[in-house]
Amino acid sequence: MIPRYSRPEMVAIWSPESRFRIWFEIEAHAGDAMADLGVIPRENAEAVWKARDATFDTARIDEIEAVTKHDVIAFLTHLGEIVGHNEARFVHQGMTSSDVLDTAFNVQLTRAADLLLAGLDGLLAALKRRAMEHRHTACIGRSHGIHAEPTTFGLKLAQAHAEFARARSRLEAARAEVATGALSGAVGTFANIDPRVEAHVCAQMGLMPEPISTQVIPRDRHAMFFATLGVIASSVERLATEIRHLQRTEVGEAEEYFSPGQKGSSAMPHKRNPVLTENLTGLARMVRAYALPAMENVALWHERDISHSSVERMIGPDATVTLDFALARLTGVIDKLVVYPEAMQANLDRTRGLVNSQRVLLALTQKGISREDAYAMVQRNAMKTWEGGRDFRAELAADPDVTAVLTPGDLDACFDLAHHTRHVDTIFARVFGA
16 A cells, blocks of 8 residues: 555545544443443443543554554553543453454445445446447447457447446445454353344444354455455456557557646657556556455464454555555546547548448348358458458459349448447447436
8 A cells, every 4th residue: 555546535444543443432332332231330331432532642552562562452551541441441341352353344344345336436427428428439349359340439338337337236245245243252152242242332333243253253254355346456457458459559549638748758758658547457456466365364273363464454455545546547537538539430441341241241141142152252352351452342342242142232231330339229228227
């Protein structure tokens, strides 16, 4: 997590101050529940809340941890310094460190997910706006990087919108799956803490009680969360890669906005490079990389070990901060994307009509020619266009085998661009609704 690829609101979730504030709320809410159950005196529970408006001294906590070698104990000691050690003597009653750490981590993940969902909403809105703008902007579709058949630029963006809508649904599900808390004590048996305390704290923190924990919340939940972030990052890269290809000089159909004063190269003043989408490609690689260690965290020893702890201290902030930044950057790219319909039309015409080969093939078969013979007739004329730069329709019109079957009107129909775009509105209705 570095400032260059970070946004303040997401970074704040992972700050030490935020983490300690969540730890405090878990402990204070647990004290309330214990007081309600008569386990601890009410006045002690209320005394803890004196730290509600306190600023936790992270340097002091670090100083204590340097001695205790235990972060939760260091925090509890500092909390006692704020509210009074005698008043705080029932804090953490019957709890274990994982009760605080795991519950707090999941609070952070759900808050991060909320920001990511908002980021997806912004991206979806940008994609919809630009898709509507270019609904009928014809361009060439490509398979294997080679001109295939016509499509529209709006359909490209609509496809991305559908993909990120699925991403949003997955993230909502992943958020729900990771939104659990556990205050079940050592090895998860509730031996020294009432399950009602867990229920109260979870309700206050916006979580559901973990049905069964083994001192730690099961890490398959977290594996799914980070895997979902990785899939979203892959979708970011897919769209970024498409834009990078479209910006290539020999394609020139769309490009990132090039702002006044921007420089593309330290050596070549003419350069306008797709730096933002190249950056997004790299960031996506990083987010995906965080998914694997999350999966490896699932297999812990027996009821608990802490091999997952160091991993999560890194991937929690890094994955969410990086993806948050990537979604914002991609939204900006789409919002300001410069589109060149004239270049799209020029590329449609680049192969001199070859993109209509399937239309001719189907027209011949509909006139009674076998598919094998029709394919051979179309391909031999297509090869003349590929190799000799001839006009495909003219070659077909000069082929007696073709003209014996297809009239000039039939050929005109085969080369009608509107045929390829006639169902665009149907597809848009599927993606965006009526």
